[in-house]
Amino acid sequence: MHRFLAYRGWKIRTRLDDGVAAGPFPEFRALGWCYNFGIVRKLLALCVGVVVIALAAIPGTSASNITGLWDAKIVANQLEIPFRFEIDQTGNQVQGFFFEGDRKIGSSSGSFAGAHLILEYDILDTTLEVTFLGDQFAGTYRLNRPGAQPLAIRARRFVPVPADAADAPRVSGSWEMRRIPQEVKTPSDKQTWNLFLRQSGAELSGSILRVDGDTGFLIGRWQNGRMVLSHFAGQGPLLFEAKLNADGTLTIALNRSADYVAVRKSEARAKGVPDPPDPSRYTSVKDPSVPFRFRFPGLDGRIVSNTDAQFKGKVLLLAIGGSWCPNCQDEAPFLVDLYKEFHAQGLEIVGLMFEADADPALARPRVQTFIKRFGIPYPMLLAGTTDDINQKIPQLVNFGAYPTTIYLGRDGRVRSVHAGFASQATGEEYVRLKGEVRGIVQRLLADNPQAGGTASRGL
Numbered sequence: 001m002h003r004f005l006a007y008r009g010w011k012i013r014t015r016l017d018d019g020v021a022a023g024p025f026p027e028f029r030a031l032g033w034c035y036n037f038g039i040v041r042k043l044l045a046l047c048v049g050v051v052v053i054a055l056a057a058i059p060g061t062s063a064s065n066i067t068g069l070w071d072a073k074i075v076a077n078q079l080e081i082p083f084r085f086e087i088d089q090t091g092n093q094v095q096g097f098f099f100e101g102d103r104k105i106g107s108s109s110g111s112f113a114g115a116h117l118i119l120e121y122d123i124l125d126t127t128l129e130v131t132f133l134g135d136q137f138a139g140t141y142r143l144n145r146p147g148a149q150p151l152a153i154r155a156r157r158f159v160p161v162p163a164d165a166a167d168a169p170r171v172s173g174s175w176e177m178r179r180i181p182q183e184v185k186t187p188s189d190k191q192t193w194n195l196f197l198r199q200s201g202a203e204l205s206g207s208i209l210r211v212d213g214d215t216g217f218l219i220g221r222w223q224n225g226r227m228v229l230s231h232f233a234g235q236g237p238l239l240f241e242a243k244l245n246a247d248g249t250l251t252i253a254l255n256r257s258a259d260y261v262a263v264r265k266s267e268a269r270a271k272g273v274p275d276p277p278d279p280s281r282y283t284s285v286k287d288p289s290v291p292f293r294f295r296f297p298g299l300d301g302r303i304v305s306n307t308d309a310q311f312k313g314k315v316l317l318l319a320i321g322g323s324w325c326p327n328c329q330d331e332a333p334f335l336v337d338l339y340k341e342f343h344a345q346g347l348e349i350v351g352l353m354f355e356a357d358a359d360p361a362l363a364r365p366r367v368q369t370f371i372k373r374f375g376i377p378y379p380m381l382l383a384g385t386t387d388d389i390n391q392k393i394p395q396l397v398n399f400g401a402y403p404t405t406i407y408l409g410r411d412g413r414v415r416s417v418h419a420g421f422a423s424q425a426t427g428e429e430y431v432r433l434k435g436e437v438r439g440i441v442q443r444l445l446a447d448n449p450q451a452g453g454t455a456s457r458g459l
Contacts, residue, residue: 065089066112066132066137067087067088068086068087068157069084069085069157069158070084070085070086070137070155070157071084071085071156071157071158072153072154072155073153074141074151074153074232075152076151077255077257079237079239079256081237081239082232083098083231084158084219085097085099085155086099086104089112092113094119095107095110096110096117098233098234100216100217100233100423101216101217101424101425103424105121105124107119107120107121108120108121108122108369115131115132115133116129116131116132117129117130117132117137121234122365122369123369123373124235125143125144125145126141126144126234127141127144128141128153129141129142130155135156136156137155138152138154139153139154140152141153161221168199168201168202169222170199171197171199171204171227171244172197172199173264174194174195174196174265174266175194175195175196175197175250175262176192176193176194176262176264176265176268176273176276177192177194177195177208177250177262178190178191178193178260178262178273179258179259180259180260183258183259191211191276191277192274193208193209193260194209194210194265195208195252196426196428196429198427203221204219204220204222205229206218206425207423207425207427208240209420209422209426209429211276211278211400211401211420212327212400212401212402212420213330213402213421213422213423214420214422214423214425215236215238216231216233216236216326216330216423217231217233217424217425218230218231218240218425219231225243226242226243227241227244227250228241229241233326235326236326240253241253242262248263248264249261249262250262250263279401279419279420280416280417280418280419282398282400282401282417282420283396283397283398283401283404283417284396285395285396285414286396286397287395288413288415290413291411292306292318292395292406292408292413292414293306294306294318294352294381294393296352296381296384296392297381298379298380298382299364299371299380304350304379306408306412310348311348313410314346314347314348314410315346315347315348315407315408315409315410315445316348316350316407316412317335317338317347317348317349317350317405317406317408317441318349318406318408319331319335319349319350319351319352319403319405320352320354320389320393320399320402320404320406321352321402322355322386322402323355323363323366323367323369324356324366327403327420327421327423328403328421329370329374330423330424331403331423332374332376333374334434334437335349335378336374336376336377338438339377339378340377342445345445346410347441347445348378349378350381351378352381352383352393353367353370353380353381353382353383354383354384354385354389354392354402355367355382355384355385356386358384364382367380367382386402395414400419401419401420403420404417404418404419404420405417405421407444409447410444410447410448415440415444416440418437421433
């Protein structure tokens, strides 16, 4: 059974019944777990073993102190994706951190004995297992699901790269990018994406934003006349390579499997590049004149519905997401802040969680971990799986992004629907989006349907 899922801003076709991912970017932000036969797993184990043996021949310091920053690489689809990793160790107690920009994503538990490190990430449902030899380590990173193939991972102690910005071209600013014509195969391939770049000397950071979310922080630098940036924060290994052309455009390759051309945003319309899709108009409802209905169990099994007394006369935000969804993780802290700021004025928020597993025994602890991590004070409901969202929420039209936020007025009718979430990695767009959402909430709170308030969308 196929379902389009938005993993960290990438809409990919996924076979959830057997775990096989399809589409041009099956690895984006959802780690791209591969499912295969035993022979491939044996080959991976052999490769890791060879690396460990090779490392053993390299003189180095004892692995007893592994605290500090590491230059790491994960191997996905035969590509080495670099990323930053940090380990904090106190005796046998150890924690490992991925980075999403400056935000750390820490392991929930771990152990270190001899030279062997095991780290568990409950929020990601993953395990990292490596062996240290001197100032290097090698091992695997895996999704904790039956049949999931571990990915090879290796690292060495962090060494600062000497600054060399003399000839680094200036590329900071807002760009718009499109798939090259010869690679367009589906209507979504024709969509324009936003690209945000920041630069300090030769150092670069940025993010790609499409209607269903962004890539997270891309980090890198100019190398031999090319821009080389990457992202991996426990999910979604992505390699971004680009060069600046003589006409001022960028030629971009993503994971060396998809090619794009980017132009400055200020020049996009003049060069015939269509506007990116509007997230506030991407998804709609069949009939905005009727109340929006939902009825799902909470984590305690109690049914929560739109007709409950607690929502009567309140402004209600329905946050469609999942514990697996990186952009949902980006959105959660903002929704928590929004709830704390406006709850006393009549704002309610309900999370509708669509998980990868239909079994509540598997889905419930993942949602509980999500709640605990972000300190969520509002109800989170087990709405179903990603396969049956159209059946569970039939009033929506053109659903295609996790997260999607539905804004209901005090009369229970839909006033606005917003697809995706632009995280901090998008810079000014993140700030703009937060201001827009706060404005919608304030206007809905001020609206009084009994006094003739409007129920139109796009507030």
